[in-house]
Amino acid sequence: DSGVTQTPKHLITATGQRVTLRCSPRSGDLSVYWYQQSLDQGLQFLIQYYNGEERAKGNILERFSAQQFPDLHSELNLSSLELGDSALYFCASSVDYRRTGSLETQYFGPGTRLLVL
Amino acid sequence: LAKTTQPISMDSYEGQEVNITCSHNNIATNDYITWYQQFPSQGPRFIIQGYKTKVTNEVASLFIPADRKSSTLSLPRVSLSDTAVYYCLVGDGYNFNKFYFGSGTKLNVKP
Numbered sequence: 001d002s003g004v005t006q007t008p009k010h011l012i013t014a015t016g017q018r019v020t021l022r023c024s025p026r027s028g029d030l031s032v033y034w035y036q037q038s039l040d041q042g043l044q045f046l047i048q049y050y051n052g053e054e055r056a057k058g059n060i061l062e063r064f065s066a067q068q069f070p071d072l073h074s075e076l077n078l079s080s081l082e083l084g085d086s087a088l089y090f091c092a093s094s095v096d097y098r099r100t101g102s103l104e105t106q107y108f109g110p111g112t113r114l115l116v117l
Numbered sequence: 118l119a120k121t122t123q124p125i126s127m128d129s130y131e132g133q134e135v136n137i138t139c140s141h142n143n144i145a146t147n148d149y150i151t152w153y154q155q156f157p158s159q160g161p162r163f164i165i166q167g168y169k170t171k172v173t174n175e176v177a178s179l180f181i182p183a184d185r186k187s188s189t190l191s192l193p194r195v196s197l198s199d200t201a202v203y204y205c206l207v208g209d210g211y212n213f214n215k216f217y218f219g220s221g222t223k224l225n226v227k228p
Binding site for chain 2: 002004034035041043088090092103105107108110111113115
């Protein structure tokens, strides 16, 4: 158990709909990362938040957005869903990316499996 | 962008030592090399990180030559439970938008 929790575990929805995925980082971790993993594209970095502020963006679609709240939990919002958005969505957290310049160890949650029909 | 190249898959037998090599020709001065392990339907798990030469922990060893253009993850005496995907990542903590997991190496350990 990494200490990172994600809800829901599974989500089934229809095309065009909007969903929200939730992530609670490990206690004390300030950075949250979101990843998408689909069968044909491996693990793709979407976005990083640090202490409530967006820190880095990866291959995140405009239909997707995220935020990190004052209690440090994060939500990933996916809208106008398409069949191709079906994937495993992982959240990870780390203590403080700024400390050493090295890559902070990221602790991954169990993921949310999204199926768009 | 310091992309990485790894073999798509590898086979091994229980009790053998496994070496997985990763190429990162465009590695930058500030970049570190990190390896993660992922089991099916689970999130990746940190294995080891290094900057140069050799790093060893209770799970694996990481060998990095002087030019740092490649690295080798060494798993001693693998067991069936080591069957997983292994990712090599290169980057630094300040430029996370360059983070690239790649497709990883699927290690299949046979009895």
